[in-house]
Amino acid sequence: MNFKAPHIITEGAISYELGSLKGREIKYDFDKILVYLDAKGKLLFGKKFRIYREDREILYKLSLYFIQDKERCKQLDIDVDKGLLLSGPVGCGKTSLMKLFKFMVPHQRPYEVIPSRNIVFGFNHLGFKIIGDYGNNQSFCFDDMGVEPDGVHFGKECNVMGEILLSRYELFTDHRLKTHATTNLNAQELEARYGNRVRSRMRELFNLVGFDKDCRDKR
Template sequence: MSYRAPHIIVEGAVQYPLGELKGKQVLYDFEKMLTYLEAKGKLLFGKKFKIYREDREIIYKLCLYFIRDKERCSQYGIDIDKGVLLSGPVGCGKTSLMKLLKHMVPHKRPYQVIPCRNIVFSFNHIGYKAIEDYGNSQFFCFDDLGVEPTGRHFGKDCNVIGEILLSRYELFIDHGRKTHATTNLNARELEECYGNRVRSRMRELFNLIGFDRNTKDKRI
């Protein structure tokens, strides 16, 4: 991939054009983006990976967000300056999509996908430094928000992810730094996990993009 040609991605010996370059503007083609995403998905997750027809609409919205198509995003109520909270039932493919889509814009600074339970385990081991580490200025996607255990360090309980989300909110307000996340939970359940204060901050931090609750488990 050349930074002069952000619409062309090279994987091995194969070039994947995602659209056409018109002057300094890339005119993206959704079908070409899907072709690349399926090919890259097979490289990342194995030959059984596929893009499901019923997921095309949600992938379309995510593609618009990642290529920063402000006009079309606004039609879907998506703010390109916020992060993404991708919600949906277990096994619908949320984590895979968030790991995959960042490869479509290799000229943008990538984010790390980190399971929330791993962050809590880190807190249990090293304490509040873990909150500092993940509340800092790096780019993260927090995976499986809301189902992680309560943190406990030297006998003190801590809602680790809730504290990190408050730090990420300050980072967003002060520096425009985005945070992404995935979750199986709905808004009420998230509020039960983190409280009203964190939930209200999450509304400002994230665009909520959700799979249909009846989406099948693709891991079966």
């Protein structure tokens, strides 16, 4: 990674210039960002990956968020200091995009994408230690949140992801540490799954960015 030119990303023998440097400020070019995302997506997920024209609006919002364009984000009611909750129907590409976008800003703090159901399986095996493990100072994106089962450890039931979100909220308020997530559920379904207290914390933790409910299945 070139820290002096974080807008230039090299993949193999090819360099992708996502914009231009004006003094100490990067002027990003959205079309150049899309070229990079398409190329990196093919490297990560195979040659069938592609950027869809109908996703242009959501890709624009995500790009503005990740490049921290505070002025334009404010116009779109996106808070660059919060995390992202990317919602949409099954197969619309949420997980792939969250795995992909972090490569666009290698100079920013990285996050790990973890399936929520895997966290619950870890709880069933190891118990409450798992909740502490995800309430630490790392950054995470909890994938497919809301459809994971409840955890059970030695007969004790626990809404594992709900408890972890409460821990992540404390990290956000105390240390401004971001949390991201993807979900197939809408706001009412999330509240039914996690309860009103967690849902209110989620409003403070996340910017909600959503695919259209009629978005095509891209799998």
